[in-house]
Amino acid sequence: MADPSPPRWHTREDSGLLLDRELRWFHDGEPIAHPKIIELFNQSLVPTDDGRFQLRVGKDWAYVTVQDAAYRVTGLDVTQTQLLLRLSDRTGEALDPSTLALDADGVLSARVKGGRAKARFSRPAQVAFGALLEESAEGVALRLPAGTVRLPLSPAVLQESPL
Numbered sequence: 001m002a003d004p005s006p007p008r009w010h011t012r013e014d015s016g017l018l019l020d021r022e023l024r025w026f027h028d029g030e031p032i033a034h035p036k037i038i039e040l041f042n043q044s045l046v047p048t049d050d051g052r053f054q055l056r057v058g059k060d061w062a063y064v065t066v067q068d069a070a071y072r073v074t075g076l077d078v079t080q081t082q083l084l085l086r087l088s089d090r091t092g093e094a095l096d097p098s099t100l101a102l103d104a105d106g107v108l109s110a111r112v113k114g115g116r117a118k119a120r121f122s123r124p125a126q127v128a129f130g131a132l133l134e135e136s137a138e139g140v141a142l143r144l145p146a147g148t149v150r151l152p153l154s155p156a157v158l159q160e161s162p163l
Helices: 035-044 123-130 155-160
Strands: 017-019 025-027 045-047 053-057 060-066 071-078 083-087 092-094 108-112 117-121 133-136 139-144 147-150
Touching: 025 035, 035 045, 035 053, 071 108, 071 123, 083 108, 083 123, 117 123
Parallel strands: 017 060, 071 117
Antiparallel strands: 017 025, 045 053, 053 060, 071 083, 083 092, 108 117, 133 139, 139 147
């Protein structure tokens, strides 16, 4: 008996690739589970000028549907004056505190890649971030060796989150 559905043909514009809200990769609705492929995809994801995302591997590329964040903050590095975010594409960049946001589910995110993409904090990164916070009458600040940086987060919101 023949398969009732014909094979789906893909184009660069309609690749069938999806990065879901939890930063899991899918192709045509099927999860991608091979760790090396996931690592390659994470390292090859690039924001485009028109607000979409491309997977670029060598000379090949295809658009990817990104449901929410395109990157995961996997860790933090503290310098004298900055907090550096380690990202799932194995790059790092300085946190822009003005881009911090707390999702409805209590997960922190920040804008990265020149503000063109959202990065969602992993649980270990969020816990490490929470350890660097201090609360005062003026609000919430990030404690760095050279001083503090005010954050656009209210103490009331932070009390409701898992920080």
